[in-house]
Amino acid sequence: MDKYLEYILEQMKMLLAIDSPSGYTQEVTDYLMEEYKRLGFLPEKTVKGGVLVDLESGDRANGVLLEAHVDTLGAMVSEIKSNGRLKITPIGGMNANNAEAENCRIITRFDGIYEGTCQLANASVHVNGEYDKTGRTFDTLEIVPDEPIADREAAAALGISTGDYVCFDPRTVITRSGYIKSRFLDDKLSAAVLLGYAKYVKDEKITLANRVYQHMTVFEEVGHGGAASVPDGVTEVISVDMGCVGEGLSCTERQVSICAKDSRGPYNFDLVTSLVKTARDMGLSYAVDVYPHYGSDADVALTAGYDVRHGLIGPGVYASHGYERSHVDGVLNTFLLLKGYLG
Known part of the structure; x- marks a missing residue:
């Protein structure tokens, strides 16, 4: 997994170096288009400006859409x-x-x-x-x-x-002990994780049971990133965003966080249970938490009327919307949870 973790961190730094507050995201999505093409995929720009890519493996009838966002504050x-x-x-x-x-x-x-x-x-x-x-x-x-x-x-x-x-300025730093400090880890860190997963699927010639799509959205920070562009046949939407770290929550920056409920309500019980079971069976370091002040692209997909199950995972991030901090272990646990859950 070392080569995929190295690639994720490299992509994180590249994405963080590109300014992209909500509404000003063309440069970062142009970069993503070229990177997906370099990996061997056929991405498309949505009318809204996001990037949608089919990982080209698995049954379309029960597809899974992974969402991360590259717009920032x-x-x-x-x-x-x-x-x-x-x-x-x-x-x-x-x-x-x-x-x-x-x-x-x-x-x-x-x-x-x-x-x-x-x-x-x-x-x-x-x-x-x-x-x-x-x-x-x-x-x-x-x-x-x-x-x-x-x-x-x-x-x-x-x-x-x-x-x-x-x-x-993001002021990105990776310390010798593996901590990642930067503005806008929410959500360019998880966007890099999705790129890493796409690279893994392509490099290892993985055959997935269900069709998997990735959508890099560009209006999450203003509340409507995931309101469109859910492909036909998708029955699960999983936001891969930041996991909350703070008082009253159990997650640390070195874990993958699985959200059971946020400010908009509970996530799909069966999907959350499957994610927890996968993390437990794989021996991953994870936490299940309730986020008190949070909403995700997966929430928005339901609000927009899509008939899907929804979930939310991500590496633990401290000091959200400020000068944020995560850890390479949290990144790896998130990547491995996606790998295990999607098969």
């Missing part, structure tokens, strides 16, 4: 302030407390990319006597472009305008 310029700084509105669940002091890129529509930093307005402690008392919100934070801008007109002259995307 981010922000958008909502106003150019009189001093040339930029007010932003969050995309997805981006939290202002986690955005302060982060380096970022401002993606203009026609005039290139500018570097900048997200800062508290009047960010100098030696100047701002209210620094400690100021709540961090998207009304008190601003983007400071790394350009000689002193007013609204100067920013506009560079081509910066309302509606431009603001993308935050």
Whole structure:
């Protein structure tokens, strides 16, 4: 399994290096299209912009759709302030407390990319006597472009305008002890796991009992990623997303998490039971948890009216929607659970 784990981590780093907040995902999906083709598959772009691929083995009558998402949190310029700084509105669940002091890129529509930093307005402690008392919100934070801008007109002259995307640095690190630290492990880590599984099926010439499809969605962070493009014959939809790690939950970053229920309700009992049995029989390190503040692409597929069983698994991720942390063991356990469950 070492070569597949190495490939997964390599793909994770490649995906994380491509900016892709919800709605600005063409570059990352272009990359995925080329990578699937390189692996020997025939991917297709959905009208919505996601990537759908048939792993080309197994009975179409009882297909399984694996979903991961490559859209991330981010922000958008909502106003150019009189001093040339930029007010932003969050995309997805981006939290202002986690955005302060982060380096970022401002993606203009026609005039290139500018570097900048997200800062508290009047960010100098030696100047701002209210620094400690100021709540961090998207009304008190601003983007400071790394350009000689002193007013609204100067920013506009560079081509910066309302509606431009603001993308935050992921700051990806893999430690000597195997911990993976980065923004946007949710869900580019699991997207890489799906690529690893596709490579395994192709390289090992695996014959699957049921048809398996993969869908890399691009609107999960804003709530409608999995609302379309479920192929005919699919009876199970499994989101491979981040597993929650935190107080009151049993999962760690070194395990695969199997979700029994999230904020939208319970997952399919029989499917969850089969996933747990597979993990137990294989001797994997796993946890079954209830996520208090969570929704997945698999949930959305049911909301959209698809008549399918749904489940959710993923490597444990701590500090979700912030500077996240997982571990290579959690990645491997997730990969092995997919391998065991899908046969």
